Amino acid sequence: MTQPGFSGTFTKEFETLLRWRRDVRHFRRDPVPAPVLDGLLATACLAPSVGLSEPWRFVRVDDPARRHAVREDFARCNAEALAARDGSDAGDYARLKLAGLDDAPHHVAVFSDNDPAQGRGLGRGTMPQTTTWSTVMAIHTFWLAATAAGVGVGWVSIIDPAHVAGMLDVDPEWELVAYLCVGYPQDPSDTPELQRRGWERRDPARQQWIAR
Numbered sequence: 186m187t188q189p190g191f192s193g194t195f196t197k198e199f200e201t202l203l204r205w206r207r208d209v210r211h212f213r214r215d216p217v218p219a220p221v222l223d224g225l226l227a228t229a230c231l232a233p234s235v236g237l238s239e240p241w242r243f244v245r246v247d248d249p250a251r252r253h254a255v256r257e258d259f260a261r262c263n264a265e266a267l268a269a270r271d272g273s274d275a276g277d278y279a280r281l282k283l284a285g286l287d288d289a290p291h292h293v294a295v296f297s298d299n300d301p302a303q304g305r306g307l308g309r310g311t312m313p314q315t316t317t318w319s320t321v322m323a324i325h326t327f328w329l330a331a332t333a334a335g336v337g338v339g340w341v342s343i344i345d346p347a348h349v350a351g352m353l354d355v356d357p358e359w360e361l362v363a364y365l366c367v368g369y370p371q372d373p374s375d376t377p378e379l380q381r382r383g384w385e386r387r388d389p390a391r392q393q394w395i396a397r
Contacts, residue, residue: 204375206328209337210282212368216290217336222367225334229327234319238304241323242359246292254352255344255364256286262343277384284341289366294349295324296359320362327365337370 191199226243234240246252263283270278286292297320299313309315328338346361380386 201375202329202333205373206332207337207374207377209339209366209368209370209373210285210378211371212285212289212337212339212366213371214288214290215369217368221334221336222291225327225330225336228330229323232319232323232326234304234322235309235315236304236307238301238307238309238316238319240298240301240303240316241320242296242298242355243323243327244294244296244353244355246294246353251352252286252292255292255341255349258344258348258352259284259286259341262345266343281379281382281384283343285339285366285368286341289339289368291367293365293367294353294355294361295320295363295365296350296355297362298356298359300358317360317362324363324365331367335369337366337368337373339366340364341366 222245229241229243230239232241246255267275267278297317299316301316324340331338341364344364349364350357350359350361374381
C-alpha cells in the first residue's frame with residue numbers, strides 16, 4: 186500500500202486547524218446532530234494506543250440529574266481553588282469563565298481502562314501510564330475532528346475525578362481523564378481565551394529544542 190502524499194495546501198490547512206482548536210467555554214444551546222457526534226467518536230478511535238489496546242471509554246452524560254451534580258461538583262472545586270489564591274491573582278481568577286457546563290448541549294466524560302485485556306499488555310510493563318496517555322491522544326483526535334466540523338470542545342478539569350466517576354456509575358476500575366463540554370461555539374477564535382483575557386501567553390522558548 187502506498188502512503189498518500191499531502192500537499193502544501195493541506196499542510197497549511199492542518200496548521201490552521203491546530204490554531205483554531207481552542208478550549209471553548211461559551212456555547213450555543215442547539216444540539217449537535219447525532220450523526221456528527223457519532224462521526225467525531227469514530228474519528229477519535231483512529232488515535233494511536235499502546236499495544237493497540239484502545240483503552241478510551243467515551244461516556245455521554247445525558248441525564249439532567251447527573252449533569253446537575255457535575256455542575257455542583259465544579260462549583261465546589263472552583264470555590265476551593267479561588268479560596269486558595271490571594272491578592273490580585275484571586276481577582277483575575279474570579280473573572281475567568283472556566284467551564285461551559287450550563288450552556289453546552291452535550292457533556293462527554295472520557296475514561297481510561299488502564300488494564301484492558303485488549304493489547305495483551307504490550308508496551309505497558311515499564312510505563313503503565315501509556316494507557317492514560319493513549320486516552321489523551323483519543324481526546325485530542327476527537328477535539329481536532331470537532332474543530333474541523335465547526336464544533337467546540339471545552340475540557341473541565343476543576344472537578345473531583347473520583348467523585349464525578351462515582352456519579353456516572355461506570356466500571357470502578359476506569360480512570361476519569363477528561364470531562365468535556367461539546368457544542369457549537371458562540372465566539373470562535375484562533376487565540377486561547379486565557380491569552381485574550383490576559384491570564385497567560387505562549388512562551389517562545391517552548392518552540393526550541395533542548396539539546397543533551
